[in-house]
Amino acid sequence: MNARRVAALAAADFRALLRRRWMLYAIVVGVVIIVLVALSADTSIGTSKLDDLRRGGASVLLLGGLAVALVFGGSAFERDRTSGHLGMMAAAGAAPAEIGLGRAVSRLVALILVMASWMAAIAVAAGALGYGVDARFLVHGAATILNMSLVLGGTVMMASLIGAWAAGGFGLIVYISAQAIVNIQSATDQGVISSYGGVVRAVSAVLPNAVVAPVITEMQLRNVAGPAAPRLEIDGKVIAVTPSNTYEVLLAIVWVGIFLLATAGGLRRRQL
């Protein structure tokens, strides 16, 4: 594995992504929706202005981030493999693992760029509404970027092995399972689920957990988080999804790394 070649391949893919209009569209559409959310929030009264902005912003980060992660991850290889570009790079001396890792890294950087631009728009909107820098929500934004990095990692890994749509399906499963693990772990911790506690803890300690910021837990309990964190009830009991600890954050980062490395390995099995 030659780091210089990986960097060159990643930079070229990132440059190509930057020049494709749909990446710009993703940034612009997200920012426009955030502006509309902010204008709507401005018509609210009292503290709900901030809740409205956070709810709308969290929805853009989650739903928009999912869409971008699935598209960037799913499209990482298929078209350029069919066109012969990946074969051309292999002929030039790039190992399949280098091509895979370069692509995965560039897609990850592109996802972070798009979502960071949305977070910047949310921060500006919070300032314009008179709340200054909403540091608590920025933490949630960073957590969502990490969660979407998991989705992208899972998607791009599978895209190195199978078709784009199936890879996207796998990426979605990664997110759903990561979120489900957090929900079930929280329910177990709060005594709402009493069976299989050991199994739940073991699964939670190994598989990727969705990273949860404190602000979203607090909003979820007040049922103002919207689609990003709908109110969770089991047998009529409200579950407070526990904010992530350092181990869970590190576990998510490790899983992103595992997915990226598996992408490098996956491409070795395909005909370029």
Place this chain on the structure above:
Amino acid sequence: MGAGLLTGVAVRAEDIVVQFPGGKTPALAGVSFRLEPGDGLLVTGDEGCGKSTLLRVLVGVVRPSYGSLSLFGGPAQASFARRRLGFGPETRPFPSGLRARDVLDLVALVRGYPGTDAGAVLERVGAGGVAMRRVERLEVEDSRRLSLACALIGDPDLIILDDPWEFPETIDEITVARARGAAVVVASPDPGGFPALLGRTLTLDHGAGVA
């Protein structure tokens, strides 16, 4: 790169067989040939006869199911062999969004020639005017010139061109390359003036043929 390194056999292919998974018949069924420095070889035949597959074997993208292939006396996959090989692919294998110059810079970096003047290489193949044009907006002719330029980076010791167009620059570059000792392999369904230019012809028929 460099005439001082041009010793021994550039390509030795012995009984190369490629059987793709699920394929009823082999894509290549026992192809053998040998190229010394300065040799030329035209690979021709009907559509689907295995020309591109053979070239993909030579450039290391497809591994032979059977047979052996060595480049410059060593394994075809060895990094020193890859560095001495220039490949001009068929059609338009360039990712949209990149400029012609970006493609050459990328190939140069991957091949290990980071200081390459991409503009100068494009000038050599008559495509100097499209250096800053995005590849998806190139005319087909300019795409073929860009493909030729990709193969020339680093003045390699083995040039492999898949379905090149017969521009004056193509003929000039092949002539110059062979004169300095580089071996040249060209695959084309329409031989045109290539047989005379390259000297030897390998005609594939259902994946089989001997030069």
